[in-house]
Amino acid sequence: MSVIEVSSLRQQFPLFKERNYLATHSLGCLPHEAFLDIEEYKQSLFLGRRALPVWLERYEEIFGLIERLLNAPSGSVALGPSATACQAAIAATLNPTAKQNCIIISELDFPSCRYLWAAQSRRGFQITEVVAVDKISIPAEALVAKIDERVAVVAISLVSYLNSSRIDINAVIAAAHRVGAIVILDAYQAVGLIPLDVTTLDADVVVGGTHKWLGGGLGLAFAYVRPSLAEQLEPIYPGWFSHFNPTAFESTFTPAPGARRFQQGTPAMEPIYTSRAGLRFALEFGVEQIYQRNQSLTTYLIAAADAYGIKVNTPRTLGTRGGTVCLGVNNPLTVAQDLAKLGIDVDTRSELGIRVSPHLCSTEEECDQFIESLIKLTYKN
Numbered sequence: 001m002s003v004i005e006v007s008s009l010r011q012q013f014p015l016f017k018e019r020n021y022l023a024t025h026s027l028g029c030l031p032h033e034a035f036l037d038i039e040e041y042k043q044s045l046f047l048g049r050r051a052l053p054v055w056l057e058r059y060e061e062i063f064g065l066i067e068r069l070l071n072a073p074s075g076s077v078a079l080g081p082s083a084t085a086c087q088a089a090i091a092a093t094l095n096p097t098a099k100q101n102c103i104i105i106s107e108l109d110f111p112s113c114r115y116l117w118a119a120q121s122r123r124g125f126q127i128t129e130v131v132a133v134d135k136i137s138i139p140a141e142a143l144v145a146k147i148d149e150r151v152a153v154v155a156i157s158l159v160s161y162l163n164s165s166r167i168d169i170n171a172v173i174a175a176a177h178r179v180g181a182i183v184i185l186d187a188y189q190a191v192g193l194i195p196l197d198v199t200t201l202d203a204d205v206v207v208g209g210t211h212k213w214l215g216g217g218l219g220l221a222f223a224y225v226r227p228s229l230a231e232q233l234e235p236i237y238p239g240w241f242s243h244f245n246p247t248a249f250e251s252t253f254t255p256a257p258g259a260r261r262f263q264q265g266t267p268a269m270e271p272i273y274t275s276r277a278g279l280r281f282a283l284e285f286g287v288e289q290i291y292q293r294n295q296s297l298t299t300y301l302i303a304a305a306d307a308y309g310i311k312v313n314t315p316r317t318l319g320t321r322g323g324t325v326c327l328g329v330n331n332p333l334t335v336a337q338d339l340a341k342l343g344i345d346v347d348t349r350s351e352l353g354i355r356v357s358p359h360l361c362s363t364e365e366e367c368d369q370f371i372e373s374l375i376k377l378t379y380k381n
Contacts, residue, residue: 010361012281013215020344020366025164025189025324025357028215033277041273055269062220062272065279069214069287070206071197072224075258079222079267083188083207084112086223087155089262090184090205091116092236096124100152100180106130106138106167108160113186117155125152132165135352137315140168144175151181159189159322163314163352166190166322173202182229188212188221192278193294193323195287198224205229210275213290213323214282217274225259239264290360294323297358297367301325304371310378313352328353329378338377344370 010016013029021029044051066077080086103125105117114129121127128146132138147154154176159166169185176183182204187196192213198206206224210216225233235255240246242263244254255261282290295318302325305312311328315321329335332348339346339354348354354374358367 006361006363013361016361020369022356022358022370023345023347024213024359025355026347028212029359030215031277031281034274037273037276058272066222068283070224071199073227076227077222077224078259078262081219083209083221084116086207086221087184088116091120093233102126102128102150103153103155104128104146104151106156107132108138108162108165109157110161136313137165140171143172147175149179151179154181155184157186161189162350163326164322164324165315166320189322192282194291215278217271219268220271220275227258230258235261241265293360294358297362298325300364301367308375324355324357326352326355335377339373342373344373
């Protein structure tokens with residue numbers, strides 16, 4: 001992208017007027033239109049129940065945007081308040097059998113997801129956790145080696161929250177399907193950054209959310225459920241929004257077709273409003289272009305880190321990492337706090353160091369500013 005193109009796009013994201021923002025992996029940047037949507041929602045609150053038709057229209061629009069983003073068939077997406085809640089709705093429908101009672105997770109999965117799947121041991125499942133190589137990455141062959149006829153579920157992250165390590169998922173999905181296991185893919189750190197087409201990906205469930213690379217608000221997650229699988233699973237904790245006809249208020253439950261049967265009660269409208277603009281931006285600008293720009297900047301950061309002797313705790317090869325670079329420094333929490341005082345936003349999650357993720361609108365100069373500041377602070381600490 002040219003300097004002019006980046007400068008023009010930056011005008012759409014107010015946060016860049018104040019900060020060198022390199023923490024999209026944590027909380028994304030809301031586009032200007034999102035703040036207009038927030039104001040529209042605020043005004044709708046004055047209408048009381050007269051706002052219901054407007055809210056439902058916006059609610060349905062979100063489904064369409066997410067389905068377009070994933071190239072998912074109509075009706076194959078369910079909404080939820082979090083990725084954990086979306087996975088829990090599916091987990092509740094699954095039961096161990098004498099022949100299939102194993103769930104595979106990985107050390108690099110987000111803790112909330114690991115808690116959920118580990119808790120399924122109380123229901124009779126055996127949990128197998130695959131350990132990362134030097135805590136950096138998990139080769140596909142290490143996961144495939146654990147998949148046998150006892151495996152019922154493979155529930156792993158496409159891109160690790162820790163250091164952006166990306167799994168070669170195609171081989172894992174193929175191995176799981178050969179033994180009749182289902183694959184539940186946490187793609188939260190990928191949606192909006194890495195182009196995903198669920199019709200070719202072939203995962204059974206793909207979970208994501210809006211508040212990171214999609215530049216939306218907190219509290220809105222989604223799950224694509226393969227249509228043929230959705231029809232086989234019986235919702236265990238349904239609600240009126242998972243009914244075939246929610247506004248009929250019938251005394252008995254009739255599940256909605258497709259993925260919507262896994263929803264529950266009244267959805268929160270605030271994240272519906274805060275997330276629309278980011279979804280629209282990703283679709284209009286193109287996730288492939290967002291990905292190419294990010295990979296260019298992360299490659300730039302890795303080269304700069306190498307030049308200064310900073311340890312890189314993220315896979316280096318294109319295609320093996322997501323949108324974040326994890327840099328090993330001493331006292332990472334203190335360094336991240338000191339960088340924030342300088343107007344540079346990053347974060348840390350573990351002993352692996354600080355996490356840095358350039359936005360589409362970040363510049364090479366901002367990457368240089370970050371590295372130079374990091375060197376000074378690392379020396380100080």
